[in-house]
Structures are given as structure tokens and as C-alpha cells.
Amino acid sequence: MSNQIPVKQVDPNPSDNNKNPGTYDLYESREKIYVKEVKGLFQRIRNVSLVALMGMYFVFAWLTLDGQPLIHFDLPAREFHLYGMTFYPKDFFLLSAMLIISAFGLFFITTLFGRVWCGYTCPQTVWTFIFMWIEEKVEGNRNKRIKLDKAPNSAEKITKKTIKHALWLFVALATGITFIGYFYPIRELIVDMFTLQANGWAYFWVGFFTVATYLNAGWMREQVCLYMCPYARFQSVMFDENTRIVSYDPNRGEPRGKRKKGVEPSEVGLGDCIDCEQCVQVCPTGIDIRDGLQYECIGCALCIDACDEIMEKMDYPKGLIRYTTENELEGKTSKLLRPRTFGYGLLLAVMIGAVGYIIGTRVPAKLEVIRDRGALFKFNGEGRVENSFTLKLQNMTEVPQTFVLSVEGMEGIRILTQTSVKIKSGENLSLPTVVDVIPESIEQTNNTISFRAVSKTDPSLELETESRFVGPRPR
Numbered sequence: 281m282s283n284q285i286p287v288k289q290v291d292p293n294p295s296d297n298n299k300n301p302g303t304y305d306l307y308e309s310r311e312k313i314y315v316k317e318v319k320g321l322f323q324r325i326r327n328v329s330l331v332a333l334m335g336m337y338f339v340f341a342w343l344t345l346d347g348q349p350l351i352h353f354d355l356p357a358r359e360f361h362l363y364g365m366t367f368y369p370k371d372f373f374l375l376s377a378m379l380i381i382s383a384f385g386l387f388f389i390t391t392l393f394g395r396v397w398c399g400y401t402c403p404q405t406v407w408t409f410i411f412m413w414i415e416e417k418v419e420g421n422r423n424k425r426i427k428l429d430k431a432p433n434s435a436e437k438i439t440k441k442t443i444k445h446a447l448w449l450f451v452a453l454a455t456g457i458t459f460i461g462y463f464y465p466i467r468e469l470i471v472d473m474f475t476l477q478a479n480g481w482a483y484f485w486v487g488f489f490t491v492a493t494y495l496n497a498g499w500m501r502e503q504v505c506l507y508m509c510p511y512a513r514f515q516s517v518m519f520d521e522n523t524r525i526v527s528y529d530p531n532r533g534e535p536r537g538k539r540k541k542g543v544e545p546s547e548v549g550l551g552d553c554i555d556c557e558q559c560v561q562v563c564p565t566g567i568d569i570r571d572g573l574q575y576e577c578i579g580c581a582l583c584i585d586a587c588d589e590i591m592e593k594m595d596y597p598k599g600l601i602r603y604t605t606e607n608e609l610e611g612k613t614s615k616l617l618r619p620r621t622f623g624y625g626l627l628l629a630v631m632i633g634a635v636g637y638i639i640g641t642r643v644p645a646k647l648e649v650i651r652d653r654g655a656l657f658k659f660n661g662e663g664r665v666e667n668s669f670t671l672k673l674q675n676m677t678e679v680p681q682t683f684v685l686s687v688e689g690m691e692g693i694r695i696l697t698q699t700s701v702k703i704k705s706g707e708n709l710s711l712p713t714v715v716d717v718i719p720e721s722i723e724q725t726n727n728t729i730s731f732r733a734v735s736k737t738d739p740s741l742e743l744e745t746e747s748r749f750v751g752p753r754p755r
């Protein structure tokens with residue numbers, strides 16, 4: 281049985297002398313965090329993930345497949361176009377199943393590797409890192425930014441701040457337009473917006489997402505993770521002593537202390553930590569990983585890169601801060617497969633299999649048959665027995681389909697009305713249909729018949745639905 285590992289609540293501002301030691305004021309004002317740029321393996325991994333995710337976000341809104349948008353949530357038509365498939369409100373259980381799969385996927389990964397989602401792929405992290413990159417390019421490195429903020433207003437300061445905020449707003453506006461572009465065809469949206477032809481809701485939502493992006497990634501940053509994101513609060517439930525998380529190795533690092541380069545730690549009675557605080561200066565949430573696991577830690581691993589750089593300079597082995605487990609820190613072995621990971625993994629595999637099967641076997645068209653309840657049957661001019669129906673055809677594919685209609689189940693049964701019908705993508709069609717048979721083929725009053733609709737456009741699209749043909753009592 282695995283145990284949870286404790287998540288510490290560490291005073292974020294221990295230098296405040298007006299407080300009792302250990303107290304934590306929920307309402308204290310935010311201290312701006314000046315994050316130092318760092319280069320290293322984990323920063324490179326995040327850059328790759330950031331470019332890939334941003335690329336997908338900004339490009340996918342423009343892509344089409346067979347003339348239809350690759351991803352388009354058409355709310356007025358209640359159609360959701362995803363990768364060449366169209367989903368309707370009745371398919372919402374699939375959407376729910378996908379959300380449940382995502383949640384279990386997140387639990388599974390978190391149990392194994394901690395908050396890698398937060399550190400590498402969460403939109404809040406991705407956009408914050410882009411905004412921080414812009415800030416660094418415009419205002420300079422950490423020291424220059426601190427100096428600039430403390431300096432009185434000057435032409436240089438105002439110019440730099442204006443350029444930074446203009447670039448932030450540009451990225452935020454592009455984000456807002458792209459987001460709404462998944463709901464409103466993006467080419468039309470851009471033309472309509474800039475010619476003032478778009479409807480009021482389009483302006484409202486683009487404005488809303490622009491402001492939300494600008495505030496979240498530019499101003500609030502770690503505050504969103506610390507105070508608004510519920511996931512940070514329940515992460516500890518999923519961590520155990522075998523979860524691989526970013527950790528400082530106190531056995532190796534303590535006692536910490538400054539020393540000159542080239543001095544062996546044992547010579548001065550110290551551990552490997554030179555107390556340079558680089559790991560704190562690069563931390564986007566401003567915490568000190570040496571205080572242990574804290575809920576503020578988003579698992580971005582920037583402190584690993586910073587500390588590895590220091591260890592390299594000191595000629596000490598890297599990995600004083602590293603991805604490791606509580607067990608390994610205590611000299612025990614870690615288990616990858618344990619009841620919790622096995623449980624999440626199994627559930628995930630079953631749900632992915634079930635949803636994959638449902639989507640793979642889903643027929644993107646529908647045929648319903650409704651008997652005309654007004655008259656059971658009638659004899660027509662040819663002396664044959666006639667029944668009336670309404671065929672309801674739905675085309676859920678991305679292209680128009682021409683269906684050829686037929687009926688079978690009784691000798692000589694035929695459709696008297698239209699036997700070929702063209703239906704646009706996403707269209708629902710009601711088709712009044714009359715069917716007749718010769719009286720001699722009626723052996724009972726209630727007869728099972730089958731209507732078939734086969735697409736000429738895609739012959740693999742075959743629909744069949746049973747109904748009843750009612751005739752006079754046979755003599």
C-alpha cells in the first residue's frame with residue numbers, strides 16, 4: 281500500500297519581520313516575481329512542447345479536410361466537426377467519455393511523474409512562458425528588469441513598457457481570435473471583424489479571451505496556479521513515495537553553504553548546495569525547492585536546469601535537484617507499477633478501447649421509418665395494396681450523399697415515390713414514401729419489411745431499418 285507524501289505550506293515571504301514565524305497570511309499582497317532565464321535540458325524540452333502546442337493551436341483553426349474545417353464547433357447548427365467526423369448533440373456521451381479519459385490520463389501521468397502536465401503543457405504555463413520570453417527580449421534579463429521597475433519614469437522605461445504590453449496584447453488578441461475561430465469560421469471571422477460586419481457576440485468573446493489571456497499570462501501568472509487552479513490543491517492525493525517529482529536531495533545538499541569553486545564539500549564540512557539561490561531565482565512561482573514539496577511547485581524543472589549549471593561550474597555531479605522519488609531519496613528502490621498506477625492504467629486502456637470502438641464502428645448516417653398512422657392501408661388504381669411512410673434520413677458525413685432507396689420483405693413490394701435522394705452534409709430530410717404490393721402476396725395483416733438506403737457516393741454507407749406493412753385480412 282503506498283502512502284501519500286506531505287505537501288508543505290511554506291511562507292512565501294519569510295523576510296517579513298512583522299509576522300510571527302510560521303504564519304501565512306492569505307491576504308498578503310503579491311510580491312512580483314522576476315524569473316531568471318535559464319538554459320538546459322528541461323527548458324529545451326518545454327520549448328519543443330511549447331512550439332508544438334502553440335503551432336497546433338494557431339494552425340489547426342485554419343486547416344480544412346474535404347472542404348470542411350478540421351475542427352469546428354458549429355453551435356447554431358449543433359454540429360461538431362472533428363478531424364473529418366461530424367458529431368451531434370446525441371453524441372455528447374462521446375464528448376463526456378473523452379473528458380473522463382483526459383481526466384484519468386492526467387491522474388495516471390500525475391501518479392507516475394507528478395505535475396508534468398502543469399510544467400510542460402498546461403495553457404497557463406505555455407502562455408506565461410511566451411509572455412515571459414517577450415518580457416525578457418524587450419526589458420532584458422532579471423537584473424535589468426528589477427532595475428527598470430525601480431527606476432523613475434523615463435522615455436526609455438515608457439517605450440519598453442509600451443512595446444512589451446503591445447506585444448502581449450497582440451499575442452492575446454491572436455489567441456482570442458483563434459479561439460473564437462474554432463466556433464466561427466476563422467477566415468470569415470477575421471474579414472467580418474475588421475470590416476465591422478461580425479455579430480456582437482463575436483466581438484464580445486474575442487474581447488473576453490483577449491483580456492483573459494493578457495491578464496492571466498501577463499499579470500496574474502503564478503497567481504492563477506496558486507489561487508485559482510483546483511488541480512494544485514489535490515495533487516498530493518495522487519502523489520506517493522514512488523511518484524517521480526522534482527526534488528532537492530537534502531542528504532547530498534545539506535548542510536548548505538557558500539564556498540569557492542574547486543573546494544571539495546568534505547573539506548569545509550558542507551554538502552553540495554552552495555546556497556547560490558539560482559534555483560529560487562528561476563522558479564516561476566518563486567518558491568525554494570529546498571524546503572521540500574510544496575503545492576506551489578508546478579513541476580517545470582527550471583530549478584533542475586539552474587542547479588545542474590551550478591554543479592557543472594563547481595565540478596560537482598549534476599542532479600542535486602532532479603526528478604526522483606521519496607523512496608530513492610531515502611535509499612530505497614522505487615516501483616513503477618503499483619496498484620494505483622495499474623488501476624488508472626487499466627481504466628484508461630478500457631475507456632480508450634471502448635471509445636475507439638464506438639467511434640470506429642459509428643455509421644455517419646441514419647435512416648428512421650415512421651408509418652403513417654392516418655390510414656392502415658388502401659387499394660390503389662392498379663388494385664394493389666398501398667401503405668404510406670415517412671423516411672427520415674440524416675447525413676452525418678462531411679460531404680453530400682445521394683442515397684438509393686429500396687424496400688424488401690414481401691414478394692413484389694416496391695416504392696412508388698422517389699427512390700433516389702440527395703442530402704447535403706449535416707442535413708436531416710423527411711421523405712413521404714408510398715409502398716405497394718399485389719394483394720396475393722399478403723399472407724397476414726402485419727408483415728415485416730425492410731427499407732434500405734445505399735449511398736451512391738460511398739457504397740460502404742448502407743442503412744437498413746425495419747417497419748411493418750399492414751394489409752387486409754387474407755381470404
Ligand code: SF4
Pocket residue numbers: 528533536552553554555556557558559560570586587590600601
Ligand atoms: S541552485 Fe543548487 S546549489 Fe544553488 S541554492 Fe539551489 S540547490 Fe543549492
Ligand code: SF4
Pocket residue numbers: 526559562563564565566567568569576577578579580581582583584
Ligand atoms: S520549484 Fe522548481 S519545478 Fe517547482 S515550480 Fe519552481 S522551478 Fe519549477
